[in-house]
Amino acid sequence: MKKSISVSLGGLVFNIEEVAYEMLNTYLESIRQRIPDAAEREEVLEDIESRIAEIFHGLVNDAKTVITESDIQEVIAIMGSPEAYSMDDSENTTGQAESGKAHQTDSGSTYRDTTQRRLFRDDDEGIIGGVAAGVSHYFGVSPTLIRAIFVILAIVGGSGILIYILLWLVVPQANTTADKLQMNGQHVNLGNIKEHLRKMKDKVSEKANSQEFRDKIKQTVDKGVKATAGIGNVVSKLVGGLFLLGGIFALLILVTVFFGETGLIPIVGAGQVENLATMIEILYPGDAQHTVIFICIILASVIPVISIVISGIKLLFDIRKVVKPMVVTGSVLWALACGILIITGIELGMNFKSENEIGYSVPVDDDSTDVLHVNVGQDDVFSDHIELSRVWNYSELIKVTDDKIFMGFPNLRLVRNRSSDAFEILVYKYSKGSSIRAAVDKAEAINYDVKILNGELILPANYSFPVEDKIRGQMVVVEIRVPPGKKVVFGNDIDRVCVNVEGENYYHPVENSYSNTVWSSGRDGMTCQGCDIVQRIDR
C-alpha cells in the first residue's frame, strides 16, 4: 500500500504517489534554481508543468489512475535533466570554470549550482588516502603541489600529518560516478538525481507524520534556506577559513609545546624551558599518573582545537556529513580528560597547602673584618647569558637531571645588623608541602652550600633538590646582616643571584646591575658608594 496525493498540474488533477510527488517536486525545484530571471522562471515553469500534465494525461487511463515513480523517471527522461534548462550561456561562455560559483538571481537570493565542485578524497589517483588528489581537484591545481605543501607542513612541526589525518577522516571518499564528476566540477547526470531521490524516498517513508505538518516545515525551511543561503554561504566560508587557519596555528603551537623543543616558539624564548612531560613529572605527586596526566592535557587541549579545525573544513568545503561515533568519542574523551585534570589539580593544590622555612647560620671566619666580599660562583647548570630582568617565566630557571632538580637565581638579602657588631650570614630554605612535616623535609633536602674562601663569600648560582621532592615552591634566601660602619663589596658576578638591599635608595643605571658595587651600613639603611645616583626612591 502506498500513500498518494492529489495534485493540480496545468489545470488538470492527477493522483500521484507520495514518493513520486517528492521526486517531481525536487525535479521542478532544481529547474527553478537554474533559471535566474524571476519572470522568465515562472513562465517557463508554467510551460513545463503544462507539458508534464500532458505527459501524465497520456499515461493515465481507466486501469492506471496513479502516477508512480517510474512515470516521473519517464518524464525526466523526456524533459531532460535540470542542467538542460540552464540558459547561462549568454552570460557565461567559459562554462566549466564558472559553473562552480553560486549565481546571483534578480530577486537577490542565490542558489547553488549542483555542478559545483565538492571536496572528495580521490582513491584512484591518491597515494595514501587520496586526500591530496582530492584537494587538488577541488582547487584545480596539480596534486604534486598539494603533496608538497603537506610534506612541508609535516616537516615544520608535524601539523601536515595531523591535517592529513583529519581530512582523511572528515572528507568523504568519491565512491559513485556522480561523486567523481562533482569532485571534478562536472555536470551531474540523471543517475545522480535518481540516487538523491532514492535517499529522499527512504527519509520520507520513515516519517509517517501528518502531511500538512511536513509540508509546512518544508516550505519554511526552503524559504529560510533560500533567503539566508547568499549571506550564509559567504559567512560560513569565511568562518570556516578562520576556524581552519586558527585551528591549524593552535595545533602547531600545541604540538610543539607537547612534543617538541619549546624553544621553537618565539614567545617562550630561551632554551632552558623544560618540555611539558618533564614539567608534569616534577610537579605532580606520585609516578604512575604522569603519563595519564600528560595524555589528559593533550586530549583536553587538542580535542577542542581539532573540532574547530574539523568544523572549519566542513564549513569551507560544505561537507554536511557527521561522523557520530567520532563526535561521541571525542566528547567523552574530552570530558574524561578534563575530569581527571580537575581531580589531579585539586590533589596537586593540596601538596602546596603547608609552608615551612628553615634557617641556617653560616660561621664567618674573621668576626672583626670590616669588609665582606660577596660574589657568585661559576654556574655549571644554566647559561651564562641568563639575566634575571630578561627571564620570561621561572620555567626557564628549572633544569631537571636524573636525580635532581636545579633552580636558578637564589635570593640575596642585604640588611643592617641591629643586634651585633659582627657580620652574620644566614641561609633560609623554604618549601611547601602537603603537611608541615613534608614541607620541613623538602626544605631540608634543598642543597645550597655557601662557602667562604679567603674572606670572600661565594654563593652558588643555583640550588637543587632531589627530583622525588617535586617542585613545591622551594626557595633559597641568603641574608647578610651588616653591622653599622661595615661594608659589603659585590663581585663581578653578583647579578647571578637576585639581590635585595634593605632601604635601598638608589636605582642602578646599568640594567639594575649590582656588579662591583660597594654597600655600607648606615643609619638609614644600606647606602651605595660609587653608584651613580640616577633616581632617588622615596619610601
Next chain:
Amino acid sequence: MKVDNIQSQMRKGVLEYCILLIISNRASYPSEIIGELRKAEVSVVEGTLYPLLTRLKNAGLLQYNWVESNAGPPRKYYALTESGLVFLEELRKTWAELAGSVTKLKDTKLYL
C-alpha cells in the same frame, strides 16, 4: 579545453536558428518542435526548449496562441513575429557565411 564543452556550445549556438527555422515553416507547439529537431537529428531534450522559447518570445521574435488540445491542457502554438522574420534572415546569412568559411578551410590544404 574539452571537446564536449565546445560541442555543446556549437550546438547551443545553432539551436535557436534551428527552432526559428521550424517555426517559420508553420506555427508549432514545443513537443512538435522537439519532434522536428529529432527528425533532423539535432539531439536535444524538451527541457532546453522551454526557456529558449520563452526568451525568444520575450525578445519579441515569437508570439503564441493558445490552442485547445484533447491530449491534456491547452498548448502554446508559437509563430514568428515581423522582427522574428528579420532576425531569422540575419541568422540565415550568418549561417551561410560560417558554413562557407568552414567548408573553404576544410578544403584548403596549407603548405608551410
